[in-house]
Amino acid sequence: MALYAYLLVTGLIFALLGFYTLADPQGAMDAGQLGLTLDSAAAFSQMRGAGGGTTLAVGLLLLASMLRPALRRPALWTVVVVLGGLEAGRVVSLLVDAPPPPGVVASMVIENLGLWQALYWLQHEAVPA
Numbered sequence: 001m002a003l004y005a006y007l008l009v010t011g012l013i014f015a016l017l018g019f020y021t022l023a024d025p026q027g028a029m030d031a032g033q034l035g036l037t038l039d040s041a042a043a044f045s046q047m048r049g050a051g052g053g054t055t056l057a058v059g060l061l062l063l064a065s066m067l068r069p070a071l072r073r074p075a076l077w078t079v080v081v082v083l084g085g086l087e088a089g090r091v092v093s094l095l096v097d098a099p100p101p102p103g104v105v106a107s108m109v110i111e112n113l114g115l116w117q118a119l120y121w122l123q124h125e126a127v128p129a
Contacts, residue, residue, distance in 0.1 A: 003125050004066055010079065010114055011062030018056025022048050034104070058082055072125075076118045083115040 021028040025047035029036045038044050058078055065075035090108055094100065100108075 003072075003121055006117055006121060007062050007066045007072070007075070010117075011059045011066070013059070013114075014055050014062060015059025018052050018054070018059055020052075022052030022056060025052065028052075035101075054082075073122070076122050079118040080115060080122070083111050083118070087111055087115060 017028070020031075025044050026038050028051065029038065029047070038047055061071065061075045061078055065071035087108065090100070090104070090111075
């Protein structure tokens with residue numbers, strides 16, 4: 001049952017963030033207090049694609065895996081790859097750039113919790129191979 005809660009909560013977070021970023025990319029940047037301004041069609045396209053479409057797709061995969069047990073392992077691995085890559089990039093930025101603002105640090109904590117939880121479920125739950 002706890003695995004279902006993880007899939008539901010994580011899936012909804014990804015799906016809602018993805019949908020919001022698709023609908024209002026600049027609003028998503030402002031809400032994250034990132035200090036980024038999208039000032040061209042290319043910037044909006046990149047944000048809608050990478051930040052919106054990809055994030056929405058991950059969320060929908062997680063939600064679908066609640067109904068289809070065969071999707072659970074691929075969905076959990078998707079979370080590991082996406083959040084692992086995101087965190088690796090944030091660590092590089094931490095090493096070569098200035099320390100991030102508090103909002104980014106909070107995001108890092110939440111993302112790491114999601115990453116480690118996915119790794120836990122891959123190891124401890126009878127997830128179909």
